[in-house]
Each structure stands twice: as structure tokens, then as C-alpha cells.
Amino acid sequence: MDIDLLFKIAGIGILVAVLNQVLTKAGREDQAMMTTITGLIIVLMLVITQISNLFETVRTVFKL
């Protein structure tokens, strides 16, 4: 039940959303797109370790 990881992801998401708004207002759409993609990659990295953990647990529990 590590809820702090969830808060971390939400924080990154909100940060990216705000940065996006600021950058689009400043007229730099390409950098806005870049921050979106980097934010997405960071969040994905966090989640992928949990997903592989889940699949490994399911594999051992159900003897797949």
C-alpha cells in the first residue's frame, strides 16, 4: 500500500500540466511537448517496476 508513490506520480502529473500551460502561453509549444513526454517517461519508469512486480507475484502464486 505505498501511497507515497501515487502522490509522487500525481505531483509529476500536475507539475507537467502546469509547465505545459506556462510554456504554451510563452509561445514555446515544442518545449511544452518535450516536458509532457519527459514527464510521461518518468511516470512510466515508476509504474513499470510495480507492474513487473505484480506479474512476478501472480506468476508465483498461480504457478503459471
Next chain:
Amino acid sequence: MDVLKILGFAIISVILIVVLKEQKKEIALIMTIFACVILMLFAMTKMESVIGVIESLINKSGINKDFFLIILKVTGIAYLIEFGKNICIDAGQKAIATKLEMAGKVIILTISLPVISALVNVISGLI
């Protein structure tokens, strides 16, 4: 006591996802996946002890063990397929969800073939 933990976790993650839904759909989707993964992990640790008890019962009773293994595999596959299917539906991809479900059913069918053939042998033996 665990129920409160699960409930709190689910409600908090739902609120955070709704906050993020307008600006960043993709990160909101990743958060739903993350919440589903955490809840399933929680369920898995509980499931492990249940399956251990069932297995010891079956060993004691002397029933054929490999049928139980097939049942275990089928439930595991069903669990995973349902997990993936709901995430695809959440993301709005109904077509992928139905195809995933169909593929899961085919896999379950192939795994349970020995059970079916054993059943047919028993029946033909009776007649």
C-alpha cells in the same frame, strides 16, 4: 482493518485521477494502471495464503493434484486478462479489450484440454 486501507487508497487515487483528467489524460491513465496494480498486489498476498491452505487440503485428501494446478492456472489467467481488459476499457479502447478477452478465453481453453479429454475418457468408460 485492511478494508479501510484499500478503500482509502482507492478513493484518494480516484480523486487524484479526476484532478489530472482534463489536462493530462495519459498520466491519468497511468495512475489508474498504478492504482489497479497496487490493489491487485494487495489481493495477491492474501490469495497466496488461501491457495496454500487449499493445496494442503487437497494433498491430505489425496485427490488428483494436476487438475487443481489447471484450475489454479485458469484463475490466474482470468485474473490477469480481466485486469488488462478493464484498463483497455478505461482508456477507451473497447476493441482491444474484447480481442484481449477472446485471446484469454482461447488460452484457457487450450490449458483445460486435458481435463476435457479425461472427462470424455471417463464417460466413454462408463457407457
